[in-house]
Amino acid sequence: MVDIHVTVNGAPHHDEVEPRLLLVHYLRESLGLTGTHVGCDTSQCGACTVLLDGKSVKSCTVLAAQADGAEVTTIEGVASGGVMHPVQNAFHQEHGLQCGFCTPGMVMAAIDLLQRTPHPTDEQIRIGLGGNLCRCTGYHNIVKAVKAAAEKMAPAVAEEPPRQSIHTPIGVPIVH
Numbered sequence: 001m002v003d004i005h006v007t008v009n010g011a012p013h014h015d016e017v018e019p020r021l022l023l024v025h026y027l028r029e030s031l032g033l034t035g036t037h038v039g040c041d042t043s044q045c046g047a048c049t050v051l052l053d054g055k056s057v058k059s060c061t062v063l064a065a066q067a068d069g070a071e072v073t074t075i076e077g078v079a080s081g082g083v084m085h086p087v088q089n090a091f092h093q094e095h096g097l098q099c100g101f102c103t104p105g106m107v108m109a110a111i112d113l114l115q116r117t118p119h120p121t122d123e124q125i126r127i128g129l130g131g132n133l134c135r136c137t138g139y140h141n142i143v144k145a146v147k148a149a150a151e152k153m154a155p156a157v158a159e160e161p162p163r164q165s166i167h168t169p170i171g172v173p174i175v176h
């Protein structure tokens with residue numbers, strides 16, 4: 001077993017975990033934070049995206065032990081004082097979700113994208129969210145939602161050079 005200290009959504013946690021335990025399973029099963037979804041378990045869908053020390057990661061590709069000493073933010077931690085995060089609000093306003101399964105991961109990836117690129121073009125949004133798949137294929141409204149959130153958030157964040165995503169552009173639905 002491995003001893004870990006991790007701060008999740010601002011709350012400190014100290015646990016003993018199996019070395020092979022994935023962060024997504026630690027969040028969902030040990031902490032009960034089921035807003036982080038498991039869509040594929042193979043690093044393809046992005047439904048499990050969380051922020052690890054402020055940067056988006058697929059939590060099915062990270063061991064819980066690797067989060068020792070880190071700060072993790074999940075979808076449960078982005079609203080403040082009962083008020084939705086601007087990205088959450090924009091997804092609601094712009095109909096950026098259908099079944100909602102991909103939405104927590106999309107929101108977390110979009111928050112990271114807007115921290116790095118406060119004024120993204122449509123293409124930058126599609127590239128930035130390239131690692132997140134929506135099986136309902138609601139990509140157009142997701143892009144609109146991220147643009148709307150950018151307009152609300154831009155004055156509060158500093159411009160950083162855009163970063164190339166390691167993922168392919170969104171737009172191709174998964175067919176199982």
Ligand code: FES
Nearest residue numbers: 039040041046060
């Ligand atoms: S569950 Fe992690 S990428 Fe799909």
Ligand code: FES
Nearest residue numbers: 098102134135136
């Ligand atoms: S809204 Fe259903 S998978 Fe994206």
